[in-house]
Amino acid sequence: MGLQKSHSFKPKAQPLSKPEHDVMVTDDQRPLGTPDPIADQPILSDAGYASWMVEHPSALDSFDQMMKAAKGKKIVVFLDYDGTLSPIVNDPDRAFMSDEMRAAVREVAKNFWTAIVSGRSLDKVKEFVKLSNVYYAGSHGMDIMSPVSPRKQCNGKYQNIANVENKGNDVLFQPAKKFLPAIQEILSKLEEETGKIQGALVEDNRFCISVHYRQVQEKDYGMLEEKVKSVLQKYPDFCLSEGKMVLEIRPSIEWNKGHALEYLLETFGFRNSRDVLPLYIGDDRTDEDAFKVIQSRGQGFPIIVSSIPKETKASYSLQDPSEVLTFLLHLASWKKSSYSNRSSSQFWGIGN
């Protein structure tokens, strides 16, 4: 499926600086403003794409094989939002999810533990997704809402009471709470500093901040980056990273989408379970942290959404949100059919 489509390798948008080399580099090697293999830019030729697809086969083509491996195990579903459940659009406030996608996620969540893990603020991602049967982790995992109490940990790892709060029936886990005043300060400085750059947009993601340059003229990219860096100079406890045409500012704490995945697995009661298969679908650099966790667990399905080759820890790929939709529909109906097979085999006395 993925291999049969033709690919033009045209960049969807200009990166902060133009690529100089047609090579893959890792995140760790890449300073800000140099070619970005995780952002939306092409890095390899058609032949390179074909070999990348061998390494990261289509999750649609591999579906049967994946479900075979999942037999007798519990799949837990983690979904990124932008670029995964909704297409990338110019205006971040209009990155809506289709009703079809919402229905598919709802169906999946009826059958599997399901969490949405996003760089957006918790409130914003909830507003977009509008589902009550899923868990949410906003601010790249730094703002987690669970409708039930997190499980008690003997080692107290996630039970730092300062970070856990009850809000009605929901439990919030917010490991970066102490940074909120500084984040508000940085936010207003960034708005002030970048206000005159046409197209620049500062987005308040509660525990992190996004400075968008998708609609900034290329000649102004450098200036924008300088301004952001100069604001951050006064805040050594914060770091800067790059996503899809966006600069992201967040507290330098050891907490990312990978930690959020582990936290949620624990909340669901699966911390060290060998029977659980986390399935994570995401398209951006911050999703790589979750892919790494799945790789290190040695079990699960890390799936990258990309129509171009990228350096990634994912094992499978889907080209775009429309393929994500198809995959989720397959997953929901696979579960239903496995239920009905089980109940009919139980009825006929041939199952276990």
Ligand SMILES: O=P(O)(O)OC[C@H]1O[C@H](O[C@H]2O[C@H](CO)[C@@H](O)[C@H](O)[C@H]2O)[C@H](O)[C@@H](O)[C@@H]1O
């Ligand atoms: O973790 P995610 O849910 O994928 O969030 C990552 C960032 O997504 C959003 O920005 C991206 O999508 C926008 C809408 O399509 C697009 O305009 C922008 O260029 C992309 O970078 C969101 O606005 C950011 O705050 C998130 O950090």
